[in-house]
Amino acid sequence: MGVPTTRTEDDTRHGAGEPATESAPAHGEDERAARGARFPRGTLAKWRSPRRPRLWFEIALIAVSYWTYSLIRNAVPEQRADALRNADWIWRTEHTLGIAVEQTINHTIGGVTWLIVTMNYYYATLHFIVTIGVLVWLYRSHPGRYAATRLVLFTTTGTALLGYYLFPLAPPRLMSGGHFIDTVQVHQTWGSMASGNLAQMSNQYAAMPSMHIGWSVWCGITIAMLARPVWVRVLGALYPAATLLVIVSTANHFWLDAVGGLLCLGFGFALSYAWYGRVSYRLPQLAAAPA
Numbered sequence: 001m002g003v004p005t006t007r008t009e010d011d012t013r014h015g016a017g018e019p020a021t022e023s024a025p026a027h028g029e030d031e032r033a034a035r036g037a038r039f040p041r042g043t044l045a046k047w048r049s050p051r052r053p054r055l056w057f058e059i060a061l062i063a064v065s066y067w068t069y070s071l072i073r074n075a076v077p078e079q080r081a082d083a084l085r086n087a088d089w090i091w092r093t094e095h096t097l098g099i100a101v102e103q104t105i106n107h108t109i110g111g112v113t114w115l116i117v118t119m120n121y122y123y124a125t126l127h128f129i130v131t132i133g134v135l136v137w138l139y140r141s142h143p144g145r146y147a148a149t150r151l152v153l154f155t156t157t158g159t160a161l162l163g164y165y166l167f168p169l170a171p172p173r174l175m176s177g178g179h180f181i182d183t184v185q186v187h188q189t190w191g192s193m194a195s196g197n198l199a200q201m202s203n204q205y206a207a208m209p210s211m212h213i214g215w216s217v218w219c220g221i222t223i224a225m226l227a228r229p230v231w232v233r234v235l236g237a238l239y240p241a242a243t244l245l246v247i248v249s250t251a252n253h254f255w256l257d258a259v260g261g262l263l264c265l266g267f268g269f270a271l272s273y274a275w276y277g278r279v280s281y282r283l284p285q286l287a288a289a290p291a
Helices: 009-038 042-048 055-075 080-097 102-110 113-141 143-166 183-187 196-201 211-226 230-249 255-276
Strands: none
Touching: 055 113, 055 143, 080 255, 102 113, 102 183, 102 230, 113 143, 113 183, 113 211, 113 230, 143 211, 143 255, 211 230, 211 255, 230 255
C-alpha cells in the first residue's frame, strides 16, 4: 500500500493557479502584439507604415505647401542676364544634340489659331486641375498609397526650387533674337502667369526644371498604375505627352527643361521608396485609420 499523498496548501494554490499562470503571459503577449501591430518597430516605423490620411490635415498641407512653393519660387532673384545667358547655352546644347526643333514647332502650331489658343488655356489651367484631381482620387480610392505617392509629388516640387535658384533660365519666348512667338501675348488669352500683366506676379526666369512635366508625368504614372478602366490608363499615359507638346508649342520651355522635371521626379520616387521600403503603388490600397 503506497504512502498517502497530501496536497499542501501551496500545492493546491500552484495547481489551481497553473491555468492562470499560463494564460497571463499569453494575454500579455497579445497586448504586446496588438501594440506592435499599431506601432511596428517603434515610432519611426509607425510613421513609415501606410495610414489613412486625415482630410483636414491634407487640405492644410497642400495649401501651405503650394503657398510656400509659390512664395519661394517668385522670391528667387530674377537674374535676367544669367537667365538669358543660360538660355543661349541650352539652345546651343540642343543644336549640338540635334534636338533644337522647338522654334519650328512653335511657328507651325502657332499658325493654327484654334489649336494654339487651346494650348494656351491648357498650359494655364490643366496642371492644377489634373494634379489636384489625382490627389483627391488617391485620397478617396487608395488611402493606403496616398501618403507615399503624395511624398513623391512634394519632393519633386521641392527639388525644383533648387533648380530655379541655382540655374535661372529664360523661356524660349523671352530669348534675345530667338524669334519665338509668345503665344499668350499674340492671342491675348487669359490665365497665364507667364505673359501679359500677370507676368509681374511670377518669376519669369524659373523655367528649369519644368514642373508642368514633373507634375504631368506623376499624374500619368499614377493613373496608369492604379486606374482600372483601360481607356483611363491610356488617357493617363497620353497626358504627359500632350503636356510636353504644349510647353514647347507655347515657347514656355525647352526640351531640356522637361528632362530636368523628370530628374526631379526620379528623386521624388527614390526618396519615397527609401522611406516606405517599396514603390508607393505597391503599398496596400487601404490602411487603418490614424489613432
